[in-house]
Amino acid sequence: MKLKLFFPFTLLIVIIFSSCVDNDIPNMNGMWQLKTIENKDNLISKVDTIYYSFQRQRIFSYTVLTTNEIGQEQAWVAYGYVDYPSSEEMHIVIDEAFSNSTNSLLWKAMEVNYEIIHLSSKKMTLKYGEEIYSFIKF
Numbered sequence: 845m846k847l848k849l850f851f852p853f854t855l856l857i858v859i860i861f862s863s864c865v866d867n868d869i870p871n872m873n874g875m876w877q878l879k880t881i882e883n884k885d886n887l888i889s890k891v892d893t894i895y896y897s898f899q900r901q902r903i904f905s906y907t908v909l910t911t912n913e914i915g916q917e918q919a920w921v922a923y924g925y926v927d928y929p930s931s932e933e934m935h936i937v938i939d940e941a942f943s944n945s946t947n948s949l950l951w952k953a954m955e956v957n958y959e960i961i962h963l964s965s966k967k968m969t970l971k972y973g974e975e976i977y978s979f980i981k982f
Contacts, residue, residue: 870928870963872934875896876896876979877982880977881976883974883975894950895908895909896979903926904924904925906923906938923939933957933959934960934970936958937954937955956972957972965981
């Protein structure tokens with residue numbers, strides 16, 4: 845008798861919790877490594893030192909790995925916020941604390957809108973203007 849009641853109760857709990865998930869927001873959480881940038885002429889540039897990180901569907905960080913003049917590795921990081929106006933669009937705003945550093949960003953401004961072309965658990969493709977950015981999950 846107890847087993848007959850256990851299954852429907854478990855199913856009800858699963859349905860309740862799955863209905864709390866916002867499926868309209870793309871799940872980008874995690875760190876993504878930029879691998880290529882394709883321009884309007886279909887020329888592809890390889891990249892391996894830029895990372896986008898998303899946390900809790902709202903927090904964004906942009907990391908660039910560089911080497912200084914004496915060969916030491918350095919990391920430059922900017923933080924911001926991400927919003928999803930639709931399931932195919934992402935809007936990033938860099939925090940005001942990093943307003944003097946916009947030349948280090950790919951898009952050279954405090955805000956950017958990306959079109960989400962492809963998103964899976966391992967690959968992401970974004971479009972900004974006429975450029976296409978391909979990422980892998982890191």
